[in-house]
Amino acid sequence: MVESIFDLPVEKLIFYAVLGFSWTVYLWEAYLSYRQRSIYRSTTHVPQELGKIMDSETFEKSRLYQLDKSNFSFWSGLYSETEGTLILLLGGIPLMWELAGSVTARIGFGSEYEITQSLVFLTLATLFSAFTGLPWSVYNTFVIEEKHGFNQQTFGFFLKDAVKKFIVTQCILLPVTSLLLYIIKIGGDYFFIYAWLFTLAVSLVLVTIYADYIAPLFDKFTPLPEGELKTDIEDMAKSISFPLTKVYVVEGSKRSSHSNAYFYGFFKNKRIVLFDTLLEDYSPLNKSGEPQPEQAEGEDTSSESKAKPKNKKQGCNNSEILAVLGHELGHWKLGHTVKNIVISQMNSFLCFSLFAVLIGRKELFVAFGFNVSQPTLIGLMIIFQFIFSPYNELLSFCLTVLSRRFEFQADAFARGMGKASELYSALIKLNKDNLGFPVADWLFSMWHYSHPPLLERLRALGSVKQD
Numbered sequence: 001m002v003e004s005i006f007d008l009p010v011e012k013l014i015f016y017a018v019l020g021f022s023w024t025v026y027l028w029e030a031y032l033s034y035r036q037r038s039i040y041r042s043t044t045h046v047p048q049e050l051g052k053i054m055d056s057e058t059f060e061k062s063r064l065y066q067l068d069k070s071n072f073s074f075w076s077g078l079y080s081e082t083e084g085t086l087i088l089l090l091g092g093i094p095l096m097w098e099l100a101g102s103v104t105a106r107i108g109f110g111s112e113y114e115i116t117q118s119l120v121f122l123t124l125a126t127l128f129s130a131f132t133g134l135p136w137s138v139y140n141t142f143v144i145e146e147k148h149g150f151n152q153q154t155f156g157f158f159l160k161d162a163v164k165k166f167i168v169t170q171c172i173l174l175p176v177t178s179l180l181l182y183i184i185k186i187g188g189d190y191f192f193i194y195a196w197l198f199t200l201a202v203s204l205v206l207v208t209i210y211a212d213y214i215a216p217l218f219d220k221f222t223p224l225p226e227g228e229l230k231t232d233i234e235d236m237a238k239s240i241s242f243p244l245t246k247v248y249v250v251e252g253s254k255r256s257s258h259s260n261a262y263f264y265g266f267f268k269n270k271r272i273v274l275f276d277t278l279l280e281d282y283s284p285l286n287k288s289g290e291p292q293p294e295q296a297e298g299e300d301t302s303s304e305s306k307a308k309p310k311n312k313k314q315g316c317n318n319s320e321i322l323a324v325l326g327h328e329l330g331h332w333k334l335g336h337t338v339k340n341i342v343i344s345q346m347n348s349f350l351c352f353s354l355f356a357v358l359i360g361r362k363e364l365f366v367a368f369g370f371n372v373s374q375p376t377l378i379g380l381m382i383i384f385q386f387i388f389s390p391y392n393e394l395l396s397f398c399l400t401v402l403s404r405r406f407e408f409q410a411d412a413f414a415r416g417m418g419k420a421s422e423l424y425s426a427l428i429k430l431n432k433d434n435l436g437f438p439v440a441d442w443l444f445s446m447w448h449y450s451h452p453p454l455l456e457r458l459r460a461l462g463s464v465k466q467d
Helices: 001-004 010-042 056-090 092-106 114-147 153-187 188-216 228-239 316-334 334-357 363-369 376-387 389-416 420-433 442-448 454-461
Strands: 221-223 242-251 261-264 269-277
Touching: 010 056, 010 363, 010 376, 010 389, 010 442, 056 092, 056 114, 056 420, 092 114, 092 376, 092 420, 114 376, 153 188, 188 221, 188 261, 188 420, 228 242, 228 269, 228 454, 242 454, 261 316, 269 316, 269 420, 316 334, 316 389, 316 420, 334 376, 363 376, 376 389, 389 420, 389 442, 389 454, 420 454
Parallel strands: 242 269
Antiparallel strands: 221 242, 261 269
């Protein structure tokens, strides 16, 4: 039997190896999820060490929420793996390439216009992905998130948002892809260097313009009003020489009651963004029966989001927000952002270098049904998505471990700023607001958690007295 496997043509070996590895990863992920689901099912009472920081009602809510999410993840993951397998077995990729060729031929472009055919292929592939993923996204938003009180969207707003995301994605993806393919084709022996430099430039431009020009297409950004909180944020930024230029509040409550905060920008032009759901005194979800902020003339939000005031106040007070920002600014001060960019670009250069070595191997194309042509876009897909998949899994795990290390360091930085007590209480509040389950299987958390579990972070912050 072993001999018969190795007697197969190299193209078949490549195909079955890719398929086998894909299912191996899926089964590993399914096993880890099973371990974590067992934790959700069996841990029905608040553990003794959590008694002072989490009440039984919130604990049960978070347990049921995470159990529903885990069950959904199992079925959506099984569907995704089955769909991917059928596409490979039935020759879906070469079939869609031929369909793209038929479309380009109808508009007067022959097979020599490979980049045009590639863009049509990419559009068809993203359309297919959008339509097959839509039912799962609808279920996740309007069943699971709705059931547990997080969804704030109407169905009309959800669909409008999905269409807008698709259009914006295509407006970025198609020109970037066409230029990348052109660079690869004309770049000669050192095309991989030019391709890497191009993707580096694109990523830096996107990071620079995202929050100013792309994100506002989907969410409303307003400057944080003058007051004590803004003054304290600016003072804290000055104390560590963080070049803060603006502080924004984003209307995250229009879609979900989950909360977040981040900073962006290069060099001397840094901005901080706070979700309104993070701010105890700002979140519309806390204003039950209170007059809402004035709407712009003619603005109708009734069809986009729905008010769902909570019984308990959501978000953090000002001192806790400062502690959370102390943690975020710690990432900047400790160089975590720069380190992540360097790692990402080193990985990108390595991948393009290996791509340059492998792109000429015809057996890679034959393995996936391309017996005659060897389109560059298909080569990128086969090599980056399939051939590199073992390396990508290993890299992902290493980055997860590194991320947890960075999170502990950022917590320690906030503690060094004298904000341990405030960060301690903020982490507990955010965990409650987002229904995070504080008990995790060690293997599941080691593989998946980019942030350390709540108890580990609280222990690292020290034994701080809480009310």
